[in-house]
Amino acid sequence: MAAETSLILILEAGIPATRRNRIRGRLAEFGVEVRVTTGGEHDCLEVCGEHYPILTLSPESWEGVARVVTLAPDYPHAARKGDQPRTIVTVGGDGSDPVRIGEGFVVIGGPCSIEEEARGIRLAEEVKRAGASIYRGGAFKPRTSPYAFQGLQERGLEILVQARERTQLPIVTEVMDTADIGKVAEAADLLQVGSRNMQNYSLLKQLAQLRKPVLLKRGYAATIREFLLAAEYLLSGGNDQVILCERGIRSAAGEGGVILDLGAVPELQRRSHLPVIVDPSHGSSDRRRVLPLARAAAAVGADGLLVEVHDDPQHALSDGQQALSVPDFTRLVEEVTAVRRVIE
Ligand code: PEP
Numbered sequence: 009m010a011a012e013t014s015l016i017l018i019l020e021a022g023i024p025a026t027r028r029n030r031i032r033g034r035l036a037e038f039g040v041e042v043r044v045t046t047g048g049e050h051d052c053l054e055v056c057g058e059h060y061p062i063l064t065l066s067p068e069s070w071e072g073v074a075r076v077v078t079l080a081p082d083y084p085h086a087a088r089k090g091d092q093p094r095t096i097v098t099v100g101g102d103g104s105d106p107v108r109i110g111e112g113f114v115v116i117g118g119p120c121s122i123e124e125e126a127r128g129i130r131l132a133e134e135v136k137r138a139g140a141s142i143y144r145g146g147a148f149k150p151r152t153s154p155y156a157f158q159g160l161q162e163r164g165l166e167i168l169v170q171a172r173e174r175t176q177l178p179i180v181t182e183v184m185d186t187a188d189i190g191k192v193a194e195a196a197d198l199l200q201v202g203s204r205n206m207q208n209y210s211l212l213k214q215l216a217q218l219r220k221p222v223l224l225k226r227g228y229a230a231t232i233r234e235f236l237l238a239a240e241y242l243l244s245g246g247n248d249q250v251i252l253c254e255r256g257i258r259s260a261a262g263e264g265g266v267i268l269d270l271g272a273v274p275e276l277q278r279r280s281h282l283p284v285i286v287d288p289s290h291g292s293s294d295r296r297r298v299l300p301l302a303r304a305a306a307a308v309g310a311d312g313l314l315v316e317v318h319d320d321p322q323h324a325l326s327d328g329q330q331a332l333s334v335p336d337f338t339r340l341v342e343e344v345t346a347v348r349r350v351i352e
Pocket residue numbers: 120146150201202203204225255290
């Protein structure tokens with residue numbers, strides 16, 4: 009099958025044939041087919057084939073190029089092609105009950121940070137009872153202030169493993185540093201890349217080598233394209249088990265400095281085959297907005313939620329202001345389940 013047109017370079021009016029041919033030659037060096045259209049006011053060069061390496065060289069700035077029209081995304085692995093089926097990511101199954109993300113609706117719950125053993129295990133039992141099917145808890149914490157609680161690190165991972173043994177819930181926890189990938193992957197069923205690390209390409213490249221799923225959170229200043237290009241690092245590197253997470257974007261216009269971009273959910277689902285979940289906790293940074301935003305996320309068609317839960321939010325060591333109590337989390341699961349029943 010002939011490759012489809014992926015890119016058109018509209019050349020400046022009256023461009024000399026020698027310069028046009030030079031541009032054509034530069035394109036052809038990329039192994040693509042180039043068709044030339046002449047006769048109109050503007051000559052055009054139509055590129056068929058893999059155009060994304062060309063796009064990285066800013067062809068719109070090349071001498072003699074008037075405009076560039078891009079007809080295919082530059083994240084070919086993350087992009088959804090035609091009616092390609094949606095990817096389903098299975099989390100857990102080895103010492104835990106497997107959960108399929110991308111069909112149905114999945115709720116992930118747990119504290120921002122694992123703070124101590126008894127609480128870490130008890131919260132896993134409580135979120136399970138409330139209806140969560142994956143347990144979250146931070147061990148390596150990316151904190152804005154160096155004076156803030158940095159997480160229990162390795163000890164936190166051990167507690168998460170105990171929580172899984174007790175509840176059979178798969179666990180998700182953040183990996184911040186390439187040096188920690190081994191131990192985090194050993195403990196966790198799903199590795200979270202936090203908002204601050206969405207564009208940590210060394211981390212993404214190494215996680216691409218892993219045979220474990222990755223939960224990629226949207227950088228809080230990232231466009232949809234940048235988000236999907238971050239996912240492309242994982243997919244093109246060999247890890248196709250990727251879940252996207254909308255977690256709010258930074259804006260002075262948003263209460264608390266953040267706006268949960270729910271429009272990103274259908275947009276990501278249209279452009280990509282990857283499952284998309286929503287984090288209304290970091291997406292609001294205020295527990296009073298978590299339940300309404302969770303309902304909205306369920307209604308907008310997200311594949312699941314990531315929600316911070318604490319049994320004593322007033323005394324939580326991180327993100328207590330946005331943590332739901334266990335009774336409020338229980339109510340949230342009931343309400344989002346009801347919303348899903350209506351829209352399905
Ligand atoms: C978290 O999940 O606790 C977290 C730090 O999230 P984010 O990276 O979205 O800020």
